[in-house]
Amino acid sequence: MTSSKLPLIGVVACNSQLGLHPFSIVGEKYLLSVVEGSGGWPLVIPSLGGAQPIAAILDSLDGILFTGSPSNVEPHHYQGPASSEGTHHDPNRDASTLPLIKAAVAAGVPILGVCRGFQEMNVAYGGSLYQKLHEIGEFIEHREDKTAPLDVQYGLAHEIKIETDSLLFKAWGQAKAQVNSVHTQGVERLGVGLRIEARAPDGLIEAFSVIDAKSFALGVQWHPEWKVTENPFYSSIFKSFGDACRNRATTRAR
Numbered sequence: 001m002t003s004s005k006l007p008l009i010g011v012v013a014c015n016s017q018l019g020l021h022p023f024s025i026v027g028e029k030y031l032l033s034v035v036e037g038s039g040g041w042p043l044v045i046p047s048l049g050g051a052q053p054i055a056a057i058l059d060s061l062d063g064i065l066f067t068g069s070p071s072n073v074e075p076h077h078y079q080g081p082a083s084s085e086g087t088h089h090d091p092n093r094d095a096s097t098l099p100l101i102k103a104a105v106a107a108g109v110p111i112l113g114v115c116r117g118f119q120e121m122n123v124a125y126g127g128s129l130y131q132k133l134h135e136i137g138e139f140i141e142h143r144e145d146k147t148a149p150l151d152v153q154y155g156l157a158h159e160i161k162i163e164t165d166s167l168l169f170k171a172w173g174q175a176k177a178q179v180n181s182v183h184t185q186g187v188e189r190l191g192v193g194l195r196i197e198a199r200a201p202d203g204l205i206e207a208f209s210v211i212d213a214k215s216f217a218l219g220v221q222w223h224p225e226w227k228v229t230e231n232p233f234y235s236s237i238f239k240s241f242g243d244a245c246r247n248r249a250t251t252r253a254r
């Protein structure tokens, strides 16, 4: 690979107030997973909301990672009931990522959605979300113990069963894997044009891909970016995503 073909991978940012100023921020684990897991270079995509130059963004990138976030997609985007008081939202991120997801897939730009990014993909394709899985009754605990050390919070939490006709199976080569679980929300109604790739033991959808995508388009509910190089399953996901980005890098006009 020559340096001019290094895949440039957009990583979407969250908005957060630090002191008196609003900042666009991206967790370092996402940036490192692009470098160490996908062999690309991360470029932060700010979620400024409103008009964004989608065509120019897509023309400049070989892939996009839609990151996880403590914030939740605002329920009006999926015709859900209003969130309970105090729910953390990021309306500018919603306004930026929801249109960018479908535009990226249509343009053949590889995408990987993680946790909030996975939930955004589902909403972008017309799906809906459970806002509090633990209140539904039929699901195992999918939340992390926020009082535990990070390695415990992101430790392996449950098994997933992987469909054999799937991007995940192609990457991993096995029909089962162990994953972490760091989320409160989950897919309720699957978006149109999405195919289930994996489920948790309680039936919750843990991964899907976009059926008619011209390139890699996968969403996962868990966090494969977490210490990606130490987990062969997580590595296989970022490697497959990186391969798709490398493929675009060799053909994209610069």
Ligand SMILES: N[C@@H](CCC(=O)NCCCC(=O)O)C(=O)O
Binding pocket: 027, 067, 068, 069, 070, 071, 072, 114, 115, 116, 117, 182, 183, 184, 185, 186
């Ligand atoms: N808020 C949603 C999505 C959960 C999620 O993405 N968690 C990651 C938080 C830390 C990080 O930024 O990686 C939900 O709770 O379901």
